[in-house]
Amino acid sequence: MNNFDDAMLDLTRRELFQSAGMGIGAAALSSLLMAEGTYAAETSNRMDLSPQVGQFAPKAKNVIFLHMIGAPSHLDLFVDKPKLREMDGEKCPEELFEGQRFAFLRGHPTMYGSTFDFQKHGESGHTFSDVLPNLAAVADELAFIETMHTDQFNHGPAQLVFQTGFQRFGRPCMGSWASYGLGSLNQNLPAFVVLITGSVGGAGNSMWGSGFLPTIYQGVEFRSSGDPVLFLSNPNDISAADRRKVIEVINSRNLEQFKDVGDDEIKTRIGQYEMAFRMQSSVPELMDISQEPDHIHALYGSDPSKSGFANNCLLARRLVERGVRFVQLFDQGWDHHGGLVNGLKNKAKQVDQPVAGLIKDLKQRGLLDETLVIWGAEFGRTPMVQGDRKSAGRDHHKDAFCVWMAGGGIKGGSRYGQTDEFGYHPVENAVTVPDFHATVLHLIGLDHEQLTYRYQGRDFRLTDVSGSVLTELIA
């Protein structure tokens, strides 16, 4: 909005208030402000969510990032290593544990071949174990990184690295950087939304925190029980009409105040009260998945009467449909130190259909091309067994694990990086977390070297001082 319009608008408002005598019941005020919509953007000069253009033409408009908290075993889901099966039960080769520090493994551990059956799928020939039949059916949409590695082997610090690029608290997560770089495409919902299944991982809310970026860029959690957004609903059954009245009075008074002292922040606040009111209807509308037809619920395995990962996948689609650019899902319960066979089967069952459903649904709506779907975790798991073989598990492993991406700008069916015969070390094209971050930012049109924020005298980046875009994965 240019200055002329701005001035006109002010004039209009002034007249409105003069003629309407204080503006009580001035319903026109709300419609006027609603139509205008972009208050935050036009008035604030330091921190705003107005839509921004990145450095590149974006391949994707939206990101749906599925983080499996606890770290699933890549060796039982996506990476079939016959040699590992062959060595099942044997002492692990010395070079695999000499000088290594594990979270739990001590002594000389033994190898553990996967007990799951693996098949190649699609034209791409991506490998999946039989616990992911639905995902296998969309194999050709997925691009795999087999050689992700990180430098932290405890959950908390590794989750911070995966989300913020740094193992200590205080840095913004990828969603925050994206919101900072791109702003928002809608005026009724936050730019960056977080959906959580189960409890949250060790790094807590810092995984969707904005760190040193203004808090306007932090993820807003939409909760599956209680108020979906904190403080969203009117307490004590106060009606929407009553609330409308209250907001109108507040805003008309704030407008008077603005005329008196002239602080632009007041205008912003007027806009935010309007947006708050709109969110009171837009968020419940969004969260109400009962409006979805049966075949969609069948596709995701979602159930409006419950909450869970399937519902969150469906919500993710509804969010991007409504212009939310970055949707972060967390699903907890993948830390299989023991009981891996049943545990992993269970977890796979919970996510397989919803994730595949999400990809298919986005595709059938023509949204997959503009939406980047990412599936990954903070690290992988060891080819060595942890605990009693009867209830075998695997320990944390930081040197190689899988992340896959699909949709916007991704070369479906491609694969990057190769690990050794135990899926233990990358032997070709190792990928760092900053490489991964750089690639995601690139796909949404942001140059990871240009997307900086000046703090403590330094231009900070998500990728700090490294990171290369994995062009091989980009269509």
Next chain:
Amino acid sequence: MLAGFSPLRAGDTINFKEQVWPILQASCFGCHGPDDQQGQLRLDARAVTLHGGIGGPAVVPGKPRESLLIQRIRSDDDEQRMPLEDDPLSDGDVDVLVKWIEQGAQWPDGIGSAAKPPPKHWSYTSPERPALPSVEDSDWASNAIDLFVLSQLESHQITPSPEAQKRRLIRRLSLDLLGIPPSVNEVERFALDERPDAYARLVERYLASPLYGERWARPWLDLARYADSNGYQADQYREVWPFRDWVVDALNRDMPYDQFTVEQIAGDLLPNTTLAQKIATGFHRLTTCNVEAGVDPEANRVEQVVDRVNTTGMVWLGTTFECMQCHNHKYDPFTQKEYYQVFAYFNQTPLEVEGNGVSYNFVGPKMDLPLTAKQQAHHNAVTERLVKANVKLDEARERILAGLPQWETDLLESLVNEPKWHLLQIDEFRSKNGAGHRMLEDGSVLITGERPDIDTYELQISTTTDAITGFKLETLTHDELPGKGPGRFEAARPNFVLNEFVLTDVEGNPIALEGAIADYSQPNFDVKNAIDGDLKTAWAIATEFHKPHVAEFLTSKAIHSDGKKQLKLRLEMNYGGGRTIGRIRLSAMTGARSMQGVSDAIVAIVKTPVAERKPAQTKQLTDYYLKQSEEVTKLKKQVDAVKKELADVKPTTTLVMVEDQSRETRVLKRGNFKSPGESVLAGTPRVLNGLPDEAPQNRLGLANWIVDRSNPLTARVAVNRWWAELFGGGIVATEEDFGTQGDRPTHPELLDYLAVEFMESGWSMKHIHRLIVHSSTYRQTSKTRDDLKNIDPNNLLLARGPRFRLDAEQIRDNALQISGLLQHKMGGPPVYPPQPNGLWRHVGRNAPKYATSTGTDRYRRGIYTVWRRSAPYASFTNFDAPDRAACVVRRARTNTPLQALTLLNDVAFLEMARAFGERIHTLPSGSRDEKIVFAFQTAVSRYPTAREMEILQEVFEIELTKFKEDAGRAKKIVDESQQSLKDVLELATWIQIGHILLNLDETISKG
């Protein structure tokens, strides 16, 4: 190498131009020459070479060993050795350079560049008291601050703004110094106070108020990353609030900032350190701590030390040390080695996590505080009760024990008719759920085959014995049983759980049993449970496995057989998991056990003559006897309860710093603690002031160095932060960075004036605050001015007063004060004001519960609200409060719809609106309009304009009318406890108005 090269001989004089210059040119100028000056060093310029780059002088004439140039070309470390990523210099070349330096490093004029070393960055030179500038409008100036501000304004031809109206001014001052708004009375008193020193009196009163320390503790607690939990997955609660109270108290006492600093960094190392000084060291114990399973305790410790170093740099020096962890600072003159020299000061603290490979715990050093007077009084009272209870118990014991000899005599008499045992024949055995069995020769039955989850054994037995007084059930071992039995549960734990032992005659008439003893009963599975008729209780034998056990059940009256008698026995075992008995033998008892339930062991003791009893036996007997007394048991329970109460009077603990072992500190290559490099000694960055001579080689030395008068940063950084807190932005806008990449000060002389004034006042924070709030600059009206919109939109020149939104805690405190709910209790454990349910689920183990406070604790200032890093108080988060996992110098100040939702719908704010409404409603004198004025004044400290008055009158009338039309609506708005008040509909209307007023931008802003 050069052709014609010949080795040097001692005594050869080096020719700079012919011998040295070519070496430098060939090997060094690429990175340290005209085009690039890595580390701010150029070796093609004499002045720069001698001065050096960020690492210090490259060449010290006459002293090759002290010359960095030589050190670096000779280094063994690939990451240090120059030229980097190139072949090392030949020995001959090194020789040339060494000799050249030995001989005085002659560098004739005219060779190379005339470049001079860059001037020292402004903030690395100690501040000096600047001369006061002269200004035209000297009348405007109230103190020196104004001269600096005005001289700049005048040079831009800008006039300052007039002073704010008194009512706005007192509100601003109150929010700034106390963190809460003034009461209506206070405002009016001040507005009508015509004395010339009215404002000065107000300032003094506020500076002396205990609320001052609470208000100013908040920003310090952000710096200190103060929280009540450890962070990370477990995020356990930990007690460290005495540190928070220490800060409040220190600020209230205006503890000199140098002392304030020394005590927090090194209070534990001061001579004759006091309790308070140790509490102060909690500052650096506020780091996060990861106790997740599998964590490396040393890695965690190193992360904590790193955090302490970085936080120290940011808080006191406005310097980002963080970059130097992995490499020399890119822009500022600090080296990686210097980072680890500072690191060395903090490297002597112990591990804070301990684990066994599976679970890990926080074990960091804690200190017990002495009991408070209240705790002590309680402790004394409980101790007194304990003494009394013990006296009573002892008295009862003595009295009861007097009866023991008689009891022994009775027992011995009853034993004359000692019981005899007669094996019972098992005629039939049936397992209800299909287990098999086999009769054994000794008359027992072995249960075999199928092991049902639960089972009932039905036995038919016959006997010719007459006058049966009891039955014996033996559960025997056998090789065929898992782990030999006697139970059938798994071999490692062959337990059984017998719920009920039911005896009947053949017709099914029950035979009453009234006593049961066993050789052993598992805790909580006493044998008496087997005859209590309750199928939920049982007898079991863990962990006395692999051996036979026996239980005896006594009949209420003797059973006569009349020759031959048949009986039925049912053994109910419904615990599940196959915990059934594996082998059974039954006997009948004749004779008397008149002292029912006395075990064989006790009988044996009683049979032993008193003189021959061992002390342990005597004790066993008296213990047994006393245990039979209900009175003694009851009194003992009372004593135990009081003992527990006494144990619960625990001192408060708090986290403190302690030195552990002396660790060698080494540079960590690329910041990785697994790649140690060269070893370093504790030291401070070269570019800043030198260490004071007497400074010890520990944290105390570092602290003394920080607050040394010659430290160029400490005072500037502190006064700048306060300035920013009061004006919304610092004189140096980048409060956290005073380095070359930070913003330059808008008013450099003003900054230095304040810094010097600060130090020379004895580091008095209140002195600086007094100075600032007295200035005309501070007292200007905050209204924006059209003439400034283009010249100075961000008010950097300070031609008007500050106006900005309050911070998270202030918004709460402000609303509590307006509503009349605010409780002024200071200090103590954190409190739990209302918040939505379910927010504390982001947790692993040891999850504390959010137990919402009731009573006064519900309405205390924000600084006392519990701070859980994984889930800070939600409304604070919405108003830009950080999670306090790391040091925060500057909070963002955003403006979001979530903030609107918080003020509109958070139950905490709704409670305040209700209280505010009631406050207005119950105003003793009160026409509608008087009440409106009162409400408005309370919220924003001024009278409403005519127009504002009209708005609120209209709101009142419309709302009241609507409530009258629909009284049900009013009920929803009014709290239950308020329903009994008079005129509920009017109350509801005032609550609405109160709620609106609490939401106004003016209410949540300082202006």
